[in-house]
Amino acid sequence: MSSVRRLPPLRSMAVICALGSSVLLMTGCTNADTARSSVAEAAQTTPATNTASPTDTGTATATSTGSASPSASASMTDDQAERKALVPQAKVTWDKAADTAVKEVPDSKLVDLELKRTSAEATASTGSPSPSTPNPAPSQGAPEWEAKVATSNGTVHRIDIDAVSGKVFRTQAEDQDTDDKQQLADLLKKATQTPEKAVKAATDKVKGTVTHVELDENDDQKAIWSVDVVSTDSWDKTTLEVDAASGDILNQHVDRD
Numbered sequence: 001m002s003s004v005r006r007l008p009p010l011r012s013m014a015v016i017c018a019l020g021s022s023v024l025l026m027t028g029c030t031n032a033d034t035a036r037s038s039v040a041e042a043a044q045t046t047p048a049t050n051t052a053s054p055t056d057t058g059t060a061t062a063t064s065t066g067s068a069s070p071s072a073s074a075s076m077t078d079d080q081a082e083r084k085a086l087v088p089q090a091k092v093t094w095d096k097a098a099d100t101a102v103k104e105v106p107d108s109k110l111v112d113l114e115l116k117r118t119s120a121e122a123t124a125s126t127g128s129p130s131p132s133t134p135n136p137a138p139s140q141g142a143p144e145w146e147a148k149v150a151t152s153n154g155t156v157h158r159i160d161i162d163a164v165s166g167k168v169f170r171t172q173a174e175d176q177d178t179d180d181k182q183q184l185a186d187l188l189k190k191a192t193q194t195p196e197k198a199v200k201a202a203t204d205k206v207k208g209t210v211t212h213v214e215l216d217e218n219d220d221q222k223a224i225w226s227v228d229v230v231s232t233d234s235w236d237k238t239t240l241e242v243d244a245a246s247g248d249i250l251n252q253h254v255d256r257d
Contacts, residue, residue, distance in 0.1 A: 076235065077256070077257050079237075079255070079257050080234075080235040080236065080256075080257075081235075083211075083230050083235045083237065084235045086115065086116075086117065086143055087115070087209050087211065087230055087232065087235075089142075089143045089163070089164070090115055090143045090145075090163040090164070091163065091164050091165075091166075092145065092161065092162075092163050092164070092165075092166040093210075094113060094115070094145070094199070094210040094211070094213060095196065095199075096166060097113060097145035097147060097161050097163070097166070098110045098113055098147065098195060098196075098213070100147075100159070100161055100166060100168060101113065101145075101147035101148075101149050101159040101161065101168075102149050104149070104157065104159045104168060104171055105149050105151065105157045105159075105171075107151055107152065108149035108150060108151050108157065109149060109150060109151075109188060110147065110148075110149055110195050110213070110215075111148050111149060111150045111156065111184065111188070111214070111215045112146075112147065112148035112213070112214045112215065113145060113146070113147045113148070113195075113212065113213045113214070114145070114146050114211065114212045114213075114214075115143060115144075115145055115163060115211040115212065116143075116144060116146055117140075117141050117142065117143060117144070118137065118138050118139070118140055118141060118142045118143070118144045118160075119140065120140050122137065122144065122146075122160050122169075122170055123137040123138070123139075123140055123169075123170075135162070135165070135167040135168060135169045136169065137160075137162075137169040137170065138162050138163075138164065138165075138169065142162075142163075142164070143163035143164065144160055144161060144162060144163050144169075145160075145161040145163050146158065146159075146160055146161075147159040147160075147161060148174070150184055150185075150188060152185060152188065153181060153185055154176070154180065154181030154182060154183070154184035154185035154188070155173070155174075155176070155181060156173070156174040156176060156184065157171060157172065157173050157174065158170075158171070158172050158173075158174055159171050187215060187216075187217065187223050188215070190223035190244060190245060191215055191223050191225070191244035191245070192244070192245050193225065193242070193243070193244050193245065193246070193247045195213050195215075195225060197247055198213070198225035198227060198242040198244065198247065199213060199225075199227055201240075201242050201247050201248075201249055202225075202227035202229055202240040202242055202249070203227075203229060205240060205249055205252070206229045206231075206238045206240065206252070207229075207231070208229040208230050208231045208232060208238070209229065209230050209232060210227060210228065210229055210230075211228045211229075211230050211237070212226070212227070212228035213225060213226070213227055213228075214226045215244065218241060218250065218251075222243060222244075222245075222250070223243075223244035223245060224241045224242060224243060224244050224250065225241075225242040225244050226239060226240070226241055226242075227239070227240045227242060234256075236254055236255065236256050237254070237255040238252055238253070238254050238255070239252065239253050239255065240252040
């Protein structure tokens, strides 16, 4: 008999095919897991990229810097801002205004002088007759020197002077009783130092612009000249008390409000 090669049974072939498919499937899954692990490791080791645009970065920096540095004007108090606005507007100095005021009332002396803004009341009328020709009042809010002068019997007159032109626009007698006049007359006798000397003593001590000079009494009943000096650097106001008899500086206070 001729030898015939037998083919394996069909069941054996099916088992072999199934085993082969399993091997291929396991190999494929292993390769997929390996690939996923490689991707995950790469993601962990790669640094995050900043996706913010140059425009966004610049905006954030500018905003941060701006908020950290407030402007100088924002740090000023209301009073400092008002002094900064008012003082440079006055073209007439305190001594020129004082000289003008005492010329309005014969035989008078300065007892008060202050730089301020013109009120509506000050522009309402020219007041009582005066030696100078009546001049137009400045507009409300414009700078003026409000002066008060007194005669030896204590009678006071108020003189309003335009702080830009130097002209008197209003003169008016103050409403006083007998006691007020006598008290001021006694104070004038004690004040042997002129306001000019008092201001010199004050400005030798503190540099700045004089905005107020007033004859007064302190708590010790001493006659004093109270002098306000404004610094044009900080716009602080320093009030100095000058002994109206000796010319010594008795006290000083800085108003930073």
